[in-house]
Amino acid sequence: MPVVIVDGQEIEIGADERLNCIEAARRAGAEIPHYCWHPGLSVVASCRMCLIETGQRDAASGKITMMPKLVPGCQTPVKDGTVIVTKSDLVTSSRARVEEALLIDHPIDCPICDKAGECLLQDYHFQHGQAERRADLHPFTSRKRDVGPTVTLFVDRCIMCTRCVRFTREVAGTAELMVTSRGAKEEIDVFPGFPLDNKLAGNVVDLCPVGALGDKDFLYQQRVWFLKREANVCGGCSAGCSIYTEHNQDTVYRLKPRENPHVNTWWICDEGRYGWHHLHDPARLVEAGRRRPAERGRPTEYETVEWADLVVRLRDDLTRAGRLAVAVSPMLTVEEAWMLCAVARSIDPQAYLAVGHLPTADSDETFPGGFTIRAEKCPNRRGVEAVVALFDPAVHGWSDLLAHVGGGNADAAWITAGYPTSGRGPWIDTDTAATFANLSCLVVQDMFDSPLSQLASWRLPAAGFAERAGTWVNVAHRAQAFEQAIRPPAGVWPEGRLFWNMLGRRGLYDPSAVRRQLAESASLAALAGEIPAHGVDLRIHQLA
């Protein structure tokens, strides 16, 4: 195995691993500061922050020969015997000078900068910078301009790492951003009439190591040090991108991509990035209600039912109604789906189980960098199918369910939905909803009002993606488990909690307990044990 010597410490790397000095040093616990290098982008070696001393140890004699000059760690590959020195005086003074140079024209407006607190320029200045400013040049300018519908550029905060430019060229393939002018006058800009407007545009804000690119959606909303983050999974499409939900006091402020080499690498799409606003939409259903008997001349009214009562009364109503048909929404987690099926079968042992409505767009969209936005706009179709198959090997779909109910084979239906349709119109039209009009009991569990919920005898609120806990299985059969990030609006029980209680289980809803149970079946055996942060391939046992 090749051995790399980082600050005197020997570390082994894989025989066929191609690491640069930054990656190798990180293995040894030494951080080489860098701005322009990003593992997902091409190497330009232009910020010169990662300059280090390197050398080569001769395999036979053990003699170390050092290179006479500094080299950029990002551009220098390591091999057996590579010596990396990250803490010498030469390196330290070089870093201090780069920091000093970057701050010559920087407005140093941290108090009003959104990046403050997670800014590399700040962090590195504290670690590597000089205490005293020698470049006593004034005045600073602080200009900003729009570069696109979602992104604002704070021109003078920019350190010209060109990560954003490379991202639009290499990953999004749209190349809106460019560098204009020369020398210290150069700036990031867009060509007039061609704004930064692509479906991955928000990533440039994450890539920006300083506060130059600001996300208009997040700008001035919250100081980053107030935010807490929870590792979540995006519910926007079947890609199931790993994300962080960043929130404070049960309010989500932004979503950030979470690095996952098996799913989304470093990126997420804008649809997912801004796809949390429905969580705080005032139009959300927040009360569990049972329809009052109709009264002439008055609109339909629901009496609010306490959740603890609901657990009993819902079961009674459904038992009384008779033959039950259930739509298991692909927005539910695997655990929730399984509990729903179990509840349904405990009410009616012959209950008809089907995967719920699958919202879809036209087609998958793949970008030059390999990132794909899926057409299937729900996160857990594969997981729900696997769960339903445990109860009924002939997995029915939504259209099967419509035919089943429309054919008069059901007396009651329980439709779980939870689609984030805020601002986009209901997921079901009036004609389709009419299929369920004549049932003696219709339970609809959804986030927003729809033609279907207007027919419901039980109208229950559903939880949003950050309010759930459990496991989603993405388009590539990768199961990712996540915890609840925020609490749902007051009064709402997430589906998991309701089903848990309806099953008569004790204590708080515990997804891992359900998962343990699920893992006993062969098709979901991969869910056994702790699920790693990057998820697990459901087919892993079948492949072996």
Place this chain on the structure above:
Amino acid sequence: MQPFKPVLLEAVGVPDGNTLASYKSRGGYAPLEQTLAGRQPADVVEMVKSSGLRGRGGAGFSTGLKWTFLPKDHPGPIYLCVNADESEPGTFNNRILMEDDPHQVIEGIILSSFATRASTAYIYLRYEYPTAWHRLQAAIDEAYAAGYLGKNIRDSGFSLDIYLHRGAAAYICGEETGLIESLEGKRAWPRIKPPFPAIEGLFRKPTVVNNIETMACVAQIARRGVDWFKSIGVPADPGNPRDPGSYGPKLYCLSGHVEKPGCYEAPLGITARELIDHFGGGVWKGRRAKAVIPGGISMGLMTESELDTPLDFAGPGRVGCLGLGTAAVVVIDDQTSIVDFLHNSCRFFAHESCGQCTPCREGTSWSLRMLERIKAGKGRLKDLDLLAEIGNTMGMMPGSTICGLADGAAWPIKNAIKKFRGEFEDYIRSTNPSGWMVTDPVPALQIVGAH
């Protein structure tokens, strides 16, 4: 000094010397015909290698050796880029060659392409040379018409197309990988090396980048032979194993405060004093030289006492200059302020820094702003230490930048501060009598644009 008959500049002053007929009457294209008729590419490489020809663009790297870095048996295409982006201040030797004897250059390009098996050559011409542009294009057209360019030249099986590309006026396009990026239609940001252009250059294919004067030398070596070339110049220093010697004639661009500025051809190794006195007619107005730039401002400064330094590839380095560079000798007389000189130099490099690497982008601009402040009578002695630090830490040599532009920007700073520190101190003391000794930060001037 020995009389020397110009070879590269043979056509200067000849009526219609830029035409094909005139060039052929002087023996031109005959070596090319002989080469195509009977020699192998490897023979031409060997000829250039054994001649000891070193690139005339500035770095002085062995031309033949550069050609041998191309991968063997590459399926192609291999490109030859001819660097005519002559932007180093004080330099105009390529311009004379392109304007007065373009066929000499083209013959050199054809021979070099034959040697490197390139079937496409690009001439990257700086924007500011309209005459060279017209004459070079006319000469290329003539060469096509005469069958020296195009498919299957002289039935040898060798084909070559030359494209003349006019740049958009940026100094950085003269850096070889910046030139390649610019030719590809991109922003001329020099590439990180390795890979070097010989392995992965233009359009990601093996590429040789050579200077116009180098091409003219190749044509002359083919015509006059390796022995003739090696009879001129300075042999290798036996005490320095890394010195391959400086052979051949060289075009020196003499400008500044001399009586007769111009482009003069002389053997490599002529001293600056000989050049100024013999060719330039001495420093103008009977004055003395205060300093001399040995090869374009990026090479730094020689003082009057260093004027006996031979202007070969190794000479200027011995007196603390960066090197011979483009052999553009600029004379600064004793009534010129070195503060003004350095201000001008910093202004140029701050304007021309491509802005890719932080130390160069910010260092050139910072040094300019310090010079502006010094010139405005607000200088302090501590500024000189800062300037020297910038000069010593910026560039490819300390490893802090990708390309050599920063070294070129740093050298005038550190040479000027080191060799003329007294003058700077006097200037600062006399222009800022109340503040020269201050060490606290003071508010600076309104920043003035480089233009």
